[in-house]
């Protein structure tokens with residue numbers, strides 16, 4: 001019988017489990033019930049009380065590390081904690097969120113345990129075996145993997161499962177003793193840019209894409225890059241959306257054309273850019289060419305605003321296309337958002 005362990009960690013508050021961790025709990029519950037396997041949840045935190053309460057209703061065995069050293073994201077301590085939790089339950093299958101924190105240590109942990117690992121896992125199959133689904137080669141090839149070697153660590157791509165949200169239950173947490181490893185890194189604090197400086201927001205419900213049209217000559221014969229920047233930032237900050245871009249727009253900086261200073265190649269969506277996951281997407285001033293639209297593979301509902309009624313979006317790539325001036329539409333949308341907030 002498989003022994004399934006879900007590894008989780010807390011967010012920057014130090015108390016609540018991350019959304020991706022709660023998604024891994026959902027995946028673990030479904031897998032354990034399908035395979036009639038035992039399920040344990042391992043929590044990495046200084047004090048796991050709060051986090052354990054949030055998953056107490058899962059009915060799983062709860063284990064946690066404890067101690068100041070395990071509060072910070074640091075290779076030596078995170079790897080030691082994950083290894084100890086895996087050994088404590090003799091885990092054969094380990095599910096964990098594909099967060100930057102676990103992506104950094106999971107390969108090292110599996111090396112210590114003599115097992116195997118797969119990353120970017122989207123699904124675990126539905127039959128009596130574990131069939132891990134993932135994409136390769138920039139989302140062009142979809143593969144299903146099964147393995148005999150144990151333990152097998154599967155890092156789940158965030159956004160692929162519903163986060164666990166059971167009623168808070170009474171909880172009994174087993175504290176796993178972890179020998180504190182020698183550390184060279186002392187975390188003295190965390191410095192992050194202000195919230196509105198970060199335009200790439202993987203957890204946002206909506207993706208807003210800016211295309212090259214924003215910095216092209218408009219019907220009055222003038223370029224309105226400054227106004228474009230204000231409208232775009234105004235919208236993504238008011239709506240809490242994530243900002244994507246077409247390649248043409250982010251390439252313009254190197255071509256000496258008008259630029260939007262807050263965009264970098266990190267914002268680029270498409271074949272040579274990112275393939276983010278959001279429930280909704282709105283493309284503006286963007287033509288909707290195939291190399292761009294392939295990056296929309298995981299966007300649920302797609303809408304576009306373009307002056308061109310023959311743009312790619314209008315040819316079946318969007319659910320709704322507004323043939324309109326994005327400057328006017330977004331000014332109106334921003335005004336509506338502001339009046340709702342007031």
Ligand SMILES: Cc1cc2nc3c(=O)[nH]c(=O)nc-3n(C[C@H](O)[C@H](O)[C@H](O)COP(=O)(O)OP(=O)(O)OC[C@H]3O[C@@H](n4cnc5c(N)ncnc54)[C@H](O)[C@@H]3O)c2cc1C
Pocket residue numbers: 210211212213214216218245246247248249268269270271272273274284285286287288289290291292295305306307308311324325326327
């Ligand atoms: C190998 C390869 C890889 C590529 N990879 C990528 C990739 O990863 N991502 C990517 O994006 N592209 C990629 N491209 C480029 C892609 O083919 C397109 O050239 C690019 O997406 C076009 O960007 P755009 O739609 O913003 O600009 P444009 O094609 O210039 O379109 C601008 C649009 O804005 C509209 N517009 C202008 N003013 C307004 C207004 N006021 N209101 C509304 N609409 C307006 C215009 O009508 C036009 O349709 C790749 C190309 C190749 C060859």
